[in-house]
Amino acid sequence: MKKIGICADHFRSLREAEAFFGRAEESGFDVLEVALDCLPLITGGSINERMVNDLKALTEGYPLELTAHIGEELDLRRIEELELQYAVLESSIRICGRLGIHMLTVHFEEHSPIRKREEAFYQAYKRAAVLAGEQGVMLGMENIETEDYSYVLRMIESIDDANFAMTLDLGHLYLACNYFGGDYMEAVKECLPYVRHVHLSGNTGAFEPMRLLDFPRYKTWKINPRIAYGRGDIHVPPVLGNVPYDRVLPLFKDYEGIFLCEYPYETFENYHAEVQEMIRSFTA
Ligand SMILES: [Zn+2]
Structure with a gap:
């Protein structure tokens, strides 16, 4: 039986987290992926012990499996404050x-044309992969729609560590192939040997250039108008939009990892059953 999950990235307090965990238990999903910046689990690079302990108390004995997504803003190419950036990554791994x-x-x-930034990025993850191994954590480097996916594959080869693999976002890959070029199905096949975790959501395939040109403005854009016009990475359930899941999911028959859906849980609550059914039927 394939494991199917959904992102948990919207609660803003322990009380909300508790309520959400309770609701999600009856959703039919097997896994929740917690965004580590939902709660202030890290303060200035250090673990907030009380917050992490209280979250741990909430999740102990919880029947669904948990995975994690790194918080926003982490940038290990920012060599001007690399120590702080690495501290946040290290704390994130230890929290997991x-x-x-x-x-x-x-x-x-996006990869940087400044070689020393790219080297810092690689070195940080090489070091982090060792720590992750010690902590029983696998790091999944996710392809973003703003960059050619092959950079992620080259990085995984270069890091060459059993605890450093690919989180393949099938929606991002679809947008990226449309924008940068390349055949989507061939790209998925090329990624498969590196994949330990899969993200799914729907989009129209229309790359939104503002995502690259003006990310701060892109982030202020309301999601429903973006969905209405189908602009960029709109994160609708994978049964909506144009990503050809009917063709791509059968490639994952032997994949043993999780299919993690990334769409807003409450907005699309009436889609959960259909989404799970679609994933199960195409990967059976
Ligand atoms: Zn993703």
Whole structure:
């Protein structure tokens, strides 16, 4: 039986987290992926012990498996404050270890033409992969739609560590192939040997250039108008939009990892059953 999950990235307090965990238990999902910046689990690079312990108390004995997504803003190419950036990554990995989370997704973003930034990025993850191994955590480097996916594959080869693999975002890959070029199905096949975790959501395939040109403005854009016009990474359930899941999911028949859906849980609550059914039927 394939494991199917959904992102948990919107609660803003322990009380909300508790309520959400309770609701999600009856959703039919097997896994929740917690965004580590939902709660202030890290303060100035250090673990907020009380907050992490209280979250741990909430998740202990919880029947669904938990995975984690790194918080926003982490940038290990920012050599001007690399120590602080690395401290946040290190704390994130240690928090996963404490919470018994075995998969932590991190973002590749765009490769830098400045060689020393790219080297810092690689070195940080090489070091982080060792720590992750000690903590029982796998790091999944996720392809973002703003960059050619092949950079992620080259990085995984270069890091060459059993605890550093790919989180393949099938929606991002679809947008990226449309924008940068390349055949989507061939790209998925090329990624498959590197993949330990999968993200799914729907989009129209229309890349939104503002995502690259003016990210701060892009982030202020309301989601429903973006969905209405189908602009960029709109994160609708994978049964909506144009990503050809009917063709791509059968490639994952032998894949043993999790299919983690990334769409807003409450907005699309009436889609959960259909989404789970679609994933199960195409990967059976
Ligand atoms: Zn994703």
